[in-house]
Every structure is written in structure tokens, then in C-alpha cells.
Amino acid sequence: MNIEFSAEDELFRQEVQAFLAEKVTPEMRREAERTTTVFAEKDLAMRWQEILVEQGWAVPAWPVEHGGIDWSPNQKYIWGEECAKAHAPGLIPLGLRMLAPVLFKYGTPEQKAEYLPKILSGEHYWCQGYSEPGSGSDLSSLKTSAVKDGDDYIVNGSKIWTTHAHFADHIFCLVRTDSNVKPQAGISFLLIPMDLPGITVDPIITIADDHEVNAVFFDDVRVPQSNRVGPENEGWTVAKYLLEFERGGGGASAGIRESIASLKEIASREVDGLEPLIEDPGFAGAIAQLEIQNDALYYQELMTLDRLSKGESPGPGSSLAKNSSVEINQQINNLKVEAIQYYGLPNANKISLNGHSDEWVGPGYAETVMPRFINGRAASIFGGSKEVQKNIIAKAVLGL
């Protein structure tokens, strides 16, 4: 495996660094650093998307004729790495990185023409309607039904944990179109505008006090059959293809390196007895352990990159990388909470100053620690839970 970036790659890196230095303003960087939820704030993400669209760099992975760029896997990796180093805002992946690849592969010419330009421009904002109460890991047991009526389907049922459904104007949904076959064989993939009569969105407020996820209800919602992607009852194949993109993010180690740097910063300012916490051998050792784990993740990513450069699929490496990156991030959050001590009290950020203000009363570096710690727990569940990834690794890597 070749793990060196070429001179040409390094020139590209310099071009990316210059662009990010100019476009990620200090305000934008601060806003991105204050994000504690899984996705960036919608407004921030859309502002960043607009800048990248103008530069032509919003969707490197799309086919060139649809606005993509002919970057090599190495260049795409460098782009992700440098964005993390620059603390650039994240883009919302639902339309750009999850639905779009599905439309390229399974969409009709009409669906591509209708949806892709609006995903890129930000005119359409999508959410993902896969999970249901009782159907998460066991997704193929989903029950939301779509029954044919003339040229339409009548959709009834509910979805849960739907990220950003309260912002979205469209939802891509898995629905049951046949209940008399094995579960995977009776599912279809539908594109549904959220303003259709019969759709309601209820907020779910998390223990971090964030409104990021929702429950979505469908009550006799009439959806044209032309909104189906792929053949009827073959939605499971479409759904699994989309999950490859949801899970195969890649390039997490660069972001983790930044988090470890901020952990070190906190540990050098917080005091344990008379000395900065970072001087404590136990604490310093725990940080070093995380750095070693992250180096291992980095090499795992380079191995995946090597496969991609040879035209191969990412393989089970994406499951290994997902679990490692989630575990390292959670351990960083644990140490940060330990370091900031009483500033980590749940909802401490709501403590009023003199009873008149809701301004944060602790040091700036502590403000996001507890919300991130709480939100970070969800990463073991979404996009394929830790145990489900381990099952994949057990089969694909260990041959069990």
C-alpha cells in the first residue's frame, strides 16, 4: 500500500488551504465550533453550501455533468482533511451525499432533472424517512404502507428519529407496498413533498435540550406513483445503496485530531491540585492513548483510500472506521467532561448571570462540552448501531 501523497496532491492541498483561509471567516469558524448537534445549524450549513457552489466544490463526488469534479480519491480525502483542520462548517448530507447518489443510479431522467439541481442550489431540503418505532436495526420490518389508488399511492404510518424533518420540504421514505412476501421484497422508495395534506411533524427534544430529530406521521397521504425511485417492491436494494453513502463518510481522523488539540488546551488550563491537568501522568496517558488510536484510524482510512484509488469498494473498512471514530470521539468527550468538572453540570449553560441573562458563565472552552458529550452518545446508534457494525465486521473481516 502506498501511503504517500504525491507532489501533485500536495500542490492541490495548498490550493485548498488558500481557499479555506479566505472563505472560512473567523465568525464562521466560531459558529462551526459552537455546533453541538450531529448536523451543523441549517443556516450556517446553507451559507457554506452557497460558497462552495460558487467555487464549484460543493459536490466533488457527483458526475461532472451534474456539477461534480473529477477529483481523485486522494484529492477528495485531502479536501475533507483540510476542511476539518480549518474548522469549516459541515454540509447537510441528506440531499447532497445520500439521496443524490441514489438518483444518479436509480432515478428516471425526469427525477434527475427535477431534483438534482434543487438539491445543489439548496432550494430543496431533504430528510430521511427510514426508521419507524420498532424498525431501526431491523429496518426491513417497517410497516408504513403505500397502497395503490389510480396513479397514486395512499401512504399511512409513521417515521421516527427523522433528523431535520422540521426544516425539510421533502422526505425520502421507505414504504411497504407488499405485505405478503418476505419483508425485504415488499418495500418501495418514495420521494414525498412535506407539504402534502395528511403529514404532521412532531418534535422530539433530546436530553441535550436540542430539537434535531422528529416523529413524522402520514395519514392518508396521496403521493403520485411517479415519485417512486426504482421498481415497485425493489426499494430495499435502493435503501441499502443509500446506506453505503451514509456510513462511508471517511476522513474522520483529521476532525478527531482537532478535538484532541482542544482537549489538550482545556487540560492545560484546568488545574488538578496545584498543577495543570495535562501534567497529571494519568490524564496525559489517557490523551496519548487516544492519539495512538486515532493514528490507527488514520492508517485505516489510508488503506481504504488505497482501495478506492484502485477502483475497489471501501469494503468493511468503513464499518471499522465508523466504530473507531465514534469510540475515540466519545472518549475525548468523557475526558473533557472530567476536565471541566462543575462546568459540566447538565444544563449549566442555562444558569443565569444575576438572574437577568442567559449568558454562559464559565470559560468559553467549557461551554459546548456537556451538550457534545450528550449528543455524542447518539453516534453509537445512528447510521447503523455499534453492535450492527460489529456484526458486519464479524462476518466480512473475521468470517464468522
Ligand SMILES: Cc1cc2nc3c(=O)[nH]c(=O)nc-3n(C[C@H](O)[C@H](O)[C@H](O)COP(=O)(O)OP(=O)(O)OC[C@H]3O[C@@H](n4cnc5c(N)ncnc54)[C@H](O)[C@@H]3O)c2cc1C
Ligand atoms: C440522533 C439520531 C438521528 C437519527 N436520524 C435518523 C434519520 O434522519 N432518519 C432515520 O430514518 N433514522 C434516523 N435515526 C434512527 C437510527 O437509524 C436508529 O435509531 C438505528 O437504526 C437503531 O434503531 P432503533 O433506534 O430502533 O434501535 P434498535 O434497533 O431497537 O436497537 C436497540 C439496541 O439493540 C442493539 N441491536 C439491535 N439489533 C441487534 C443485532 N442484530 N445484534 C446486536 N445488537 C443489536 C442495537 O445496537 C442497540 O444497542 C436516528 C437516530 C438517532 C439517535
